[in-house]
Amino acid sequence: MYTGIVQGTGIVLDVRSGDGFKSLLVSNLGGLFNDAFVGASVAIDGVCLTVTSVFVNSVTFDVSDKTNLNTSMQYLSIGDEVNIERSHITGSENGGHSLYGHIEGVAEIVELKSRGETVDMILKLPPLAIKYFFSKGFIGMHGASLTVHDVDRQKNHLSVSLIPETIRLTNFRLLRKGSFVNIEVDHATRVMVDAISATLRPLH
Structure with missing residues (x-):
């Protein structure tokens, strides 16, 4: 779950097409992914995505064809800037509203x-x-x-x-x-x- 308080942005470094999905490589600007791990949930431009790999200065996410079609993920290209929020930690302050990353x-x-x-x-x-x-x-x-x-x-x-x-x-x-x-x-x-x-x- 998320709070709707964007923590910062990252840059799309690569976009690769797969079979039924595409992969995004996003930069680790500002250290937002310093403690990221495979399987972590992250909101990218509001879309709940799962971390699939972690590198020193970047992380990757897979986007299903359905999610891609129903969101602005379909328009992303290399060099684009995206909003980032890590998932909310239970017990920490929620200064926004409860969001799930399920895009309408x-x-x-x-x-x-x-x-x-x-x-x-x-x-x-x-x-x-x-x-x-x-x-x-x-x-x-x-x-x-x-x-x-x-x-x-x-x-x-x-x-x-x-x-x-x-x-x-x-x-x-x-x-x-x-x-x-x-x-x-x-x-x-x-x-x-x-x-x-x-x-x-x-x-x-």
Whole structure:
């Protein structure tokens, strides 16, 4: 499990295709992988991946074809910067929200606007995902837990803001209009919305 507090970034050093999967080689910038081990779970741009090998200055992850197709992993290439969060340690502080690294899909950035050192962003979500988001709730975006400001269900849009510290620690400074980001739904909200929908459906 993760907290949505991105700890830093790494650089994709290599991408290799396998039979039903591809492998990513990610650099160990900032020492985030100093104690990594084979089998460890790490969120890469919000996607829960398993460490498959560890080197002095890098680690590798395998990405299944299904995960690749449903996330922004499909767009990664050598030289790209990715957000990293190691799995949460039980008993340590959780300064964000509970995330699982189970990606709902990708959202497109349709608007970016600077407001001082803060950046306001509008995302266009997949149509089936918008029902799980509410104002003052949260969204997992590329592994970062962000508060949702406004939700426009007609356009499938929602808005978030990026504070300077979040921009500094993540690859968000590289995002542009038209960029795609991974999104994760709050599990508790999903259960509640689906349960209510299932209960009300027979009444119609």
